[in-house]
Amino acid sequence: MTNQRATGADGTEGTDPGPARGGAGEPAGEGARESAWAELVATARRTVADGLVVGTSGNVSVRVGDTVLVTPSGVPYDRLTPADATGVDLDGRQVLGTLVPTSELPMHLAVYRADPGARAVVHTHAVHATAVSLLVPELPPVHYMTAALGGPVRVAPYAAYGTDELARGMLDALAGRTGCLLRNHGTLTYGTSLDQAYDRTAQLEWMCRLWLTAASVPGHSPSLLTPAQLAEAAERLRGYGRRS
Ligand SMILES: [Zn+2]
Numbered sequence: 001m002t003n004q005r006a007t008g009a010d011g012t013e014g015t016d017p018g019p020a021r022g023g024a025g026e027p028a029g030e031g032a033r034e035s036a037w038a039e040l041v042a043t044a045r046r047t048v049a050d051g052l053v054v055g056t057s058g059n060v061s062v063r064v065g066d067t068v069l070v071t072p073s074g075v076p077y078d079r080l081t082p083a084d085a086t087g088v089d090l091d092g093r094q095v096l097g098t099l100v101p102t103s104e105l106p107m108h109l110a111v112y113r114a115d116p117g118a119r120a121v122v123h124t125h126a127v128h129a130t131a132v133s134l135l136v137p138e139l140p141p142v143h144y145m146t147a148a149l150g151g152p153v154r155v156a157p158y159a160a161y162g163t164d165e166l167a168r169g170m171l172d173a174l175a176g177r178t179g180c181l182l183r184n185h186g187t188l189t190y191g192t193s194l195d196q197a198y199d200r201t202a203q204l205e206w207m208c209r210l211w212l213t214a215a216s217v218p219g220h221s222p223s224l225l226t227p228a229q230l231a232e233a234a235e236r237l238r239g240y241g242r243r244s
Pocket of ligand 1: 104123124125161185186
């Protein structure tokens with residue numbers, strides 16, 4: 001995990017004084033939650049449209065104050081409405097909605113508890129990334145976008161979906177990173193916004209596809225970036241968003 005802070009970077013926390021439905025200690029207003037839910041549903045639909053998941057596999061969450069909005073279990077994303085907003089507190093107690101939260105809740109909550117700067121988590125079963133998780137303990141650094149995820153992306157050990165054991169292995173794999181692979185399962189990335197978390201998943205899937213493509217050419221092995229080249233890329237990426 002990184003220690004970067006994102007104090008209000010996505011503008012969704014603590015800005016709306018409206019009534020909270022989440023109970024005592026809930027600082028985020030209803031308006032902030034409604035817009036975050038709409039953005040969450042749009043992101044979940046994007047994972048299907050872009051081929052990163054099939055059907056209702058995978059899940060998305062976004063943190064608004066002390067509430068974590070999550071995709072519910074087993075409901076196709078194109079059927080989700082504003083009335084289906086589903087939320088839990090950081091201990092996993094349901095504070096919003098009646099649908100059952102995703103079974104992968106332990107992974108989502110583990111990210112938010114470990115990094116206070118985390119505002120969104122995206123979990124998919126993207127095919128190239130999942131394929132890589134079957135082959136190596138770490139995605140080789142084939143491209144400078146490796147630096148955007150904090151360095152070479154690790155593979156968390158296999159554990160049954162929805163378990164605390166899987167969440168623990170994921171946290172270990174995330175040390176110093178904003179994304180990891182889950183062996184025989186899929187991907188998990190997080191960020192300071194849904195867009196950033198989603199983009200990291202898309203970049204991760206693309207890099208896995210790149211490595212698989214290059215590594216499949218007989219008689220050749222892909223050239224990899226050195227730690228110094230990755231460090232240089234990380235430095236350039238840090239300045240990227242600040243240039244006008
Ligand atoms: Zn999954």
